[in-house]
Amino acid sequence: MQExxxxxxxxxxxxxxxxxxxxxxxxxxxxxxxxxVILVGPEETVRAELKKYSYDEARVEVVNASEVIEMAxxxxxxxxxxxxxxxxxxxxxxxNGEADAFVGAGSTGAVLVGGQLIxxxxxxxxxxxxxxxxxxxxxxxxxxxxxxxxxxxxxxLVQFAxxxxxxxxxxxxxxxxxxxxxxxxxxxxxxxxxxxxxxxLLKECKDINFxxxxxxxxxPSGYADVIVCEAFAGNIIxxxxxxxxxxxxxxxxxxxxxxxRSKIGALLVKPALKQTLKRxxxxxxxxxxxxxxxxxxxxxxxxxxxxxxRNSIIQCVTFxxxxxxxKIKAGIQAEEN
Amino acid sequence: MQExxxxxxxxxxxxxxxxxxxxxxxxxxxxxxxxxVILVGPEETVRAELKKYSYDEARVEVVNASEVIEMAxxxxxxxxxxxxxxxxxxxxxxxNGEADAFVGAGSTGAVLVGGQLIxxxxxxxxxxxxxxxxxxxxxxxxxxxxxxxxxxxxxxLVQFAxxxxxxxxxxxxxxxxxxxxxxxxxxxxxxxxxxxxxxxLLKECKDINFxxxxxxxxxPSGYADVIVCEAFAGNIIxxxxxxxxxxxxxxxxxxxxxxxRSKIGALLVKPALKQTLKRxxxxxxxxxxxxxxxxxxxxxxxxxxxxxxRNSIIQCVTFxxxxxxxKIKAGIQAEEN
Numbered sequence: 287m288q289e290x291x292x293x294x295x296x297x298x299x300x301x302x303x304x305x306x307x308x309x310x311x312x313x314x315x316x317x318x319x320x321x322x323v324i325l326v327g328p329e330e331t332v333r334a335e336l337k338k339y340s341y342d343e344a345r346v347e348v349v350n351a352s353e354v355i356e357m358a359x360x361x362x363x364x365x366x367x368x369x370x371x372x373x374x375x376x377x378x379x380x381x382n383g384e385a386d387a388f389v390g391a392g393s394t395g396a397v398l399v400g401g402q403l404i405x406x407x408x409x410x411x412x413x414x415x416x417x418x419x420x421x422x423x424x425x426x427x428x429x430x431x432x433x434x435x436x437x438x439x440x441x442x443l444v445q446f447a448x449x450x451x452x453x454x455x456x457x458x459x460x461x462x463x464x465x466x467x468x469x470x471x472x473x474x475x476x477x478x479x480x481x482x483x484x485x486x487l488l489k490e491c492k493d494i495n496f497x498x499x500x501x502x503x504x505x506p507s508g509y510a511d512v513i514v515c516e517a518f519a520g521n522i523i524x525x526x527x528x529x530x531x532x533x534x535x536x537x538x539x540x541x542x543x544x545x546x547r548s549k550i551g552a553l554l555v556k557p558a559l560k561q562t563l564k565r566x567x568x569x570x571x572x573x574x575x576x577x578x579x580x581x582x583x584x585x586x587x588x589x590x591x592x593x594x595x596r597n598s599i600i601q602c603v604t605f606x607x608x609x610x611x612x613k614i615k616a617g618i619q620a621e622e623n
Numbered sequence: 624m625q626e627x628x629x630x631x632x633x634x635x636x637x638x639x640x641x642x643x644x645x646x647x648x649x650x651x652x653x654x655x656x657x658x659x660v661i662l663v664g665p666e667e668t669v670r671a672e673l674k675k676y677s678y679d680e681a682r683v684e685v686v687n688a689s690e691v692i693e694m695a696x697x698x699x700x701x702x703x704x705x706x707x708x709x710x711x712x713x714x715x716x717x718x719n720g721e722a723d724a725f726v727g728a729g730s731t732g733a734v735l736v737g738g739q740l741i742x743x744x745x746x747x748x749x750x751x752x753x754x755x756x757x758x759x760x761x762x763x764x765x766x767x768x769x770x771x772x773x774x775x776x777x778x779x780l781v782q783f784a785x786x787x788x789x790x791x792x793x794x795x796x797x798x799x800x801x802x803x804x805x806x807x808x809x810x811x812x813x814x815x816x817x818x819x820x821x822x823x824l825l826k827e828c829k830d831i832n833f834x835x836x837x838x839x840x841x842x843p844s845g846y847a848d849v850i851v852c853e854a855f856a857g858n859i860i861x862x863x864x865x866x867x868x869x870x871x872x873x874x875x876x877x878x879x880x881x882x883x884r885s886k887i888g889a890l891l892v893k894p895a896l897k898q899t900l901k902r903x904x905x906x907x908x909x910x911x912x913x914x915x916x917x918x919x920x921x922x923x924x925x926x927x928x929x930x931x932x933r934n935s936i937i938q939c940v941t942f943x944x945x946x947x948x949x950k951i952k953a954g955i956q957a958e959e960n
Binding site: 422423433436437468470477478479481501502503504505506507517518519521522523524525526527528529530531532533534535536537538540541542544545547548550551552553554555556557558559561562563565566 | 759760770773774805807814815816818838839840841842843844854855856858859860861862863864865866867868869870871872873874875877878879881882884885887888889890891892893894895896898899900902903
């Protein structure tokens with residue numbers, strides 16, 4: 287029998303826990319027979335949710351955790367003091383080798399801190415970045431880093447470029463992914479101090495396909511596969527992507543309701559438009575992986591529904607089966623030598 | 624007779640010069656009787672364009688400039704060596720008090736460098752920011768700074784907040800404008816080193832209405848009137864705004880052409896949709912003012928058509944008549960005392 291990939295899921299994380307989390311886990315089990323899900327949370331609550339579904343019981347485990355870390359809690363303190371919280375218990379399973387990956391929709395800060403403090407960094411990795419996939423006109427690009435570390439150094443960005451490149455090649459199946467650094471102009475001499483220092487280092491990297499700078503304007507068209515930046519800039523890019531998209535879509539919808547003529551038209555374009563906008567929806571790709579840890583940590587959106595939870599869990603299966611961490615370790619070490 | 628506001632226009636700047644520039648200038652003259660336009664460029668070329676229109680000749684002057692600064696030229700060198708370029712000649716008119724303002728669609732770098740080196744900073748202004756208006760669901764917000772200075776210090780950001788606030792109140796007519804700093808979370812303790820240092824300084828500022836942090840997600844909804852950030856972040860925000868908007872609109876248009884049903888619908892929604900999207904078009908507000916100079920410098924988009932040039936010129940009239948520079952000087956000095 288094929289070995290199962292074991293994913294520990296925080297059953298209590300996010301706005302729709304535990305209902306949508308458990309539902310997503312059951313859906314993932316249905317889609318991947320090489321998956322085992324470990325649901326972590328108050329045992330009775332989790333089992334009550336599970337009862338709603340029929341599923342392969344041999345591939346589900348429930349691990350009790352009595353506490354929950356709330357969204358507003360200071361992350362470091364929460365991870366240190368709430369030893370029996372679903373995040374801490376689930377991450378310890380990864381640390382101890384009882385699970386291969388963690389998926390959580392709870393507090394981003396707590397997930398990032400837990401990833402660093404409990405799961406721990408791979409040897410040689412200076413900082414583990416959070417790397418969501420952004421939808422583009424052509425498919426998806428990896429934005430790396432996007433929230434794990436502010437005030438990064440050039441050597442961090444070089445590692446992000448390498449890890450992102452390995453991810454896109456192995457998990458997303460993109461040959462020789464194009465790597466670009468976020469900048470305010472196309473020329474090498476442009477940029478702030480961090481970018482100016484990082485640019486020549488990326489140019490020297492032999493094991494990535496560095497194509498130079500990318501201006502924010504060119505991100506949505508899919509100009510690069512791996513978009514390297516420090517976390518403050520990455521956070522702006524991710525959130526503005528969501529914000530401009532949501533505002534424009536809401537304005538388009540409202541605009542179509544202004545006259546009888548356009549209302550009739552709206553009914554006719556609706557199915558085609560829905561299909562189009564789905565392609566630009568960040569949730570389709572599941573959560574954002576935190577790379578460079580001894581195990582995979584995936585952070586899904588706090589508002590995740592079953593579909594995002596399911597996609598995040600499935601992402602863990604691909605990641606683990608592709609032996610991504612071995613590849614990242616090899617990539618980082620190659621750079622050091 | 625009312626005194627005329629004198630605007631020096633680079634007739635050779637941008638992709639559509641001189642045609643759209645001269646056209647926009649003539650349109651502005653038609654709309655504002657308190658305006659005089661000084662067109663700067665090769666005299667014969669400019670006069671040949673002018674011949675196409677009828678206009679109040681008493682309020683137009685042509686000043687000869689034989690050279691043109693190209694988009695790709697290194698800005699500092701271009702400003703220093705091309706003494707007879709349209710940008711340098713036009714800016715000197717502002718410096719010498721022969722014009723109140725400058726409008727140009729040419730190289731952003733050259734306009735910014737020229738603003739600093741030729742027009743010069745107001746006393747007390749540490750760095751002059753570039754501050755475009757972003758369209759939002761509710762109207763427009765001022766993004767400050769967006770390209771003039773990377774690697775800014777906290778004291779620069781405080782001045783940006785004050786200048787932006789004065790601009791929104793006096794030029795856009797917004798009472799007690801809400802000022803926010805771009806951050807990666809709502810809490811005061813979040814952010815990179817620059818934001819953490821700047822936040823308490825803004826809180827102490829008595830003459831602005833500081834409402835705290837703004838996440839990029841909330842910019843398009845119009846959560847704040849003045850959005851303060853350093854130029855690297857501002858550049859990302861401005862360009863991603865354009866990029867996501869353009870990609871989504873092109874995807875919506877393509878999506879509506881996928882079936883006969885949606886094609887018919889598209890015809891019906893088109894007028895309403897056009898009206899909606901116009902509200903989200905950055906060009907409606909004219910160019911971005913560079914604040915804190917001894918005179919106004921307005922940079923309009925390189926692809927500007929007559930309408931943007933016209934709006935930029937009219938913006939200069941309001942700015943000058945509102946005695947904005949006196950107000951900025953007073954605001955900056957109040958802070959120093």
